[in-house]
Amino acid sequence: MTRRSAFRTRDDYRTACGIPTRWMDNDVYNHVNNVVYYSWFDTAVNAYLLEAGLLDPEHGTIIGLVVESQCRYGRAISFPEVVTARLRVGHLGTSSVRYEIGLFAGDSPDAAAEGHFVHVYVDRTSRRPVALPGHWRDALARIAAPSPSP
Template identity: 35%
Template structure:
């Protein structure tokens, strides 16, 4: 096995979305069920994208679809934890991009979990990949961190 990357700190993310865990998020072991992490990460990602003009279903333009995601767990999260999910654009291609997200519980400095979502821009009618429009690229760029 390879060496596992340690949890990241808050400075690894460009913006944060605050969410509240729910009683129903807990599993029989008293912590958040693994599939629920994906729901929470998806919610934070969508809030960040909506803020930038994405996910407007009334428009005819291109849409983004998830083609890959994953999650690493570092420490337990459970109800009634208040979580902040950091979002950062980590890669940008011609028609795809990768968002990394870190889940921080109750103000902790290091993430409890980390997820990534890779999205591909597709034509809304044909569902075929297409280049991400320049306006969307510029909006996504606001989720990048300045070079170190």
């Protein structure tokens, strides 16, 4: 049996987004349903893109399509906890980005969950991959994870 790797800490991420839980997020087991975690991942990524002036949902020429996602759960979250979604870029490719997100409940130093989204950026009309423009690369590099030590 393999051991599960430890979750990252708050300091492993580069930016944060506060998200209040809602009564409707809880399921019959009195914890936030797993599908909500993916919504929080999406919120964290898009909040950063909007804050950085990159995302224009209505008129932007490029859009990000999710081609991969994953979540690992560490502990349950329940309403009325406030979640802090912490974000970093794990990989910055030519037309793709791996966003890594940690979800932290309240003041807990330990992640309740962590996961990732991979977006491939495409032309809005043709849906063909496009190289990320320089200003996108600069803004995403600002929240990139440090390179591993040799």
